[in-house]
Amino acid sequence: MPRIADQQKDFPQWYLDVIEQAELAEHADVRGCIVFKPYGYALWENMQRDLDCRIKEQGAQNAYFPLFIPESIMKKEADHVEGFAPECAVVTHGGGKELTEKLYVRPTSETIIYATFAKWIHSHRDLPLKINQWANIVRWEMRTRPFLRTLEFLWQEGHTAHATKEEADTMAQAALQMYADFDREFLAVPVLTGKKPEHEKFAGALYTLSTEALARDGKAIQAGTSHNLGQGFSQAYGVRFLDEGGKEQQPWMTSWGVSTRLIGTLIVVHGDAKGLRLPPTIAPKQVVIVPIYKEDAEREQVLAACRKLAGTLAPLRVHLDDRPERSPGYKFNEWEVKGVPLRIEMGPKDLVAKQVVLVRRDTGAKESLPLAQCTPNELSGRLDAVQQGLYAQAQAFLEEHTHEVDSFKEFTSIIDGEGGFVWAPWDGTLESAQAIQEKTKASIRLLGDNAAKGTKDLVSGAPALHRALFAKAY
Amino acid sequence: MPRIADQQKDFPQWYLDVIEQAELAEHADVRGCIVFKPYGYALWENMQRDLDCRIKEQGAQNAYFPLFIPESIMKKEADHVEGFAPECAVVTHGGGKELTEKLYVRPTSETIIYATFAKWIHSHRDLPLKINQWANIVRWEMRTRPFLRTLEFLWQEGHTAHATKEEADTMAQAALQMYADFDREFLAVPVLTGKKPEHEKFAGALYTLSTEALARDGKAIQAGTSHNLGQGFSQAYGVRFLDEGGKEQQPWMTSWGVSTRLIGTLIVVHGDAKGLRLPPTIAPKQVVIVPIYKEDAEREQVLAACRKLAGTLAPLRVHLDDRPERSPGYKFNEWEVKGVPLRIEMGPKDLVAKQVVLVRRDTGAKESLPLAQCTPNELSGRLDAVQQGLYAQAQAFLEEHTHEVDSFKEFTSIIDGEGGFVWAPWDGTLESAQAIQEKTKASIRLLGDNAAKGTKDLVSGAPALHRALFAKAY
DSSP states (O other): OOOOOOTTTOHHHHHHHHHHHTTOEEEOSSTTOEEEOHHHHHHHHHHHHHHHHHHHHTTOEEOBOOSEEEHHHHTTSHHHHHHHGGGOEEEEEETTEEEEEEEEEOSSSHHHHHHHHHHHOOBGGGOSEEEEEEEEEEOOOSSOBTTTBOSEEEEEEEEEEESSHHHHHHHHHHHHHHHHHHHHHTSOOOOEEEEOOGGGSOTTOSEEEEEEEEOTTSOEEEEEEEEEEETHHHHHHTOOEEOTTSOEEOOEEEEEEEETHHHHHHHHHHOBTTBOOOOTTTOSOSEEEEEOOSSHHHHHHHHHHHHHHHHHTTTSOEEEOOOTTSOHHHHHHHHHHTTOSEEEEEOHHHHHHTEEEEEETTTOOEEEEEGGGOOHHHHHHHHHHHHHHHHHHHHHHHHHTEEEOSSHHHHHHHHTTTOOEEEEEEOSOHHHHHHHHHHHSOEEEEEEEEOOTTOBOTTTOSBOOEEEEEEOBO | OOOOOOTTTOHHHHHHHHHHHTTOEEEOSSTTOEEEOHHHHHHHHHHHHHHHHHHHHTTOEEOBOOSEEEHHHHTTSHHHHHHHGGGOEEEEEETTEEEEEEEEEOSSSHHHHHHHHHHHOOBGGGOSEEEEEEEEEEOOOSSOBTTTBOSEEEEEEEEEEESSHHHHHHHHHHHHHHHHHHHHHTSOOOOEEEEOOGGGSOTTOSEEEEEEEEOTTSOEEEEEEEEEEETHHHHHHTOOEEOTTSOEEOOEEEEEEEETHHHHHHHHHHOBTTBOOOOTTTOSOSEEEEEOOSSHHHHHHHHHHHHHHHHHTTTSOEEEOOOTTSOHHHHHHHHHHTTOSEEEEEOHHHHHHTEEEEEETTTOOEEEEEGGGOOHHHHHHHHHHHHHHHHHHHHHHHHHTEEEOSSHHHHHHHHTTTOOEEEEEEOSOHHHHHHHHHHHSOEEEEEEEEOOTTOBOTTTOSBOOEEEEEEOBO
């Protein structure tokens, strides 16, 4: 197998190598698009399965809306169309004829969904209305990178309508918390959560909340967003309801989503020199069994013992790699690149000793385990340990790479050095945020509390309004 | 609630009324597209869950390929592009600029997938390759009808590559059988299966197999298709492998798919005067409990008993309809329209008698059941009976409406009368098939055995080659 680039020296190439060698995806024959290969798509399917339950626990129901959005509908919310129309793919011909109205390929579905909500919502009894959609999305990105930024991607988008601003605030916050829980519990990815600054909010939103993870190269990665959309879309699409007093009101909307970018997040947060490291919750294969034999005479006996063991581990996702044409070393390498949490090795000596060798992918720790103890229960415990181990490592990394500074010098020494998150005072102006971004490539990821009295913006020197979380970002 | 049109008198309007009143879907603000409402989308989700397991049992793995197909890739297989390009939506602009190459929105994915297979397949060891994709599809249909024919629809498409024609034949047949089993076991929909005549095959295929169901208005409905694509796509996309002897060969492809059209199939096969009738396997709600009380004093007691009962039925998909603002009659009607297989009614008298009233949606049969017997086990048995009842009814209908004729007069008396399937001799020419279609609107759904000696084509009078299955069709 070809080598993977050094993660420390060339993180971007390491990232591409892992995707290729773990067989997650490849470039497609369409610019900026990828083919999700089976192993990569399985990660998305597993995320969907878990997240879909969490979404339904929020009281949302799944539905499906059209891929195409007519220009007239797209254009009704001015801020939104200004933000999204320039990055849309546009259908101008259908059935061999030029269309009388252009169709935008959805870059997100607020417009078409809220146009529909106008037909569904009449009374306060129809609220809250909570809808979720799993769908493909197209945004005409110029610089693309597999999973992290692609022309087409897969996502879920929740869309809700509420009677009051408070209820919409609560929903936006609940969705954010749901994502943070999912990131931590399912992906073993620690995240910081909070509000985006005004200039980074979703086009047409009142405000945007975000979960931010930290890649091992010190860059931030936005993992999910949740928006309180206010009443702008209600206004634009004529969504109205009669409140309990019989008065006509405009509902408050929220929308929230995560995408296949989470696969990229998983790679950059957990991956190591040997490739992917998958949390057991999401691993398509949780345990791989590799039979070890040198002579053909040993082969059948070892394989039989491996098959028997695999059969007893059924509730776990176990894979016996019995390919005769591959050496154990090749297999070790392949399953390490693919991030399988546990490896079991079994050879003639192990048969005699009635044991197996068990190797953890997160730490590389190796131990001998009596065969009698090699039960689903025991291995579930080890898988839990891997899950917690990955989270603990990522959490320690995030903590080590989160700093608080007061001067631009300290700021640049971190941002230009190891990277990571930096809390710094900000005067609340777009100009200062842009100045920092131009000088350092770091942007504001989240807003923190109000700034302490006397603290000053790093570039303008003006009194700070906020503590803001800065980082270079994907 | 508004009335549903008479199924006997105006089947098309009945169909639209059921979709509206069961809240399955509605017209979207884009021509020819629908919004899948939560109850309708849940049917698709349940189908996906079951069918996905069956697909994986075939050895196929899920993956995901781009929505857009560049014109240069689309055009490589001549028959295919001739069949599909005229009904494509075409993206000509992206990111605010005119594209140098047009992008087709996928009308099916053979082209982009086999272009990728060329990179994945090198040796006989890479075969068979079996990939499945769940995706949205766009075909520029002029006359649309919710679920049955829409501009955008959802489907799965299996794509496989094999070393020999025989293996591809076996795969195409296995996919057909999988669909037939799924139709019968999961949807309770009996189907006839077989080969399409040459003029009805998939563009670019060697041959097409199909499952055909029969709607209650006597029209056939194609429920799923499976194609042996031969080596045409291998040729067009340069897919090659070295066989065991080291010789370069072209693999044989198959593709097979079912779509959200199956929701329409479910409606037209099982629906009755009162609306939808859902097989319990697919019903989002299998049992609905309707509390009955006239006076407020009875309310709490009845509701408490209903809640307690609902709690004990957990493994089933049970819904307690406790809306205070709706009458029992309104609720009965609503859940009947929505096709819920079992209804439990519980009122003050039932509390005293320690019983419930149980009503089957498929037959309308009503019985009193002692509360002690109202267990998940007992109700599972009743649900099985509903499942079998729906299948038996549909099967009997199909048998009653399948005829064999030798003369055009008999043929038209059936096709213009009750409708249904008609086996008739056919001389194998496109001209005769078209003549029959022009005269009667009936088309050939499937080919049967070779015609018996001496039988003659209904229109040309020439010696028949095949028994062919004719019907008017959706």
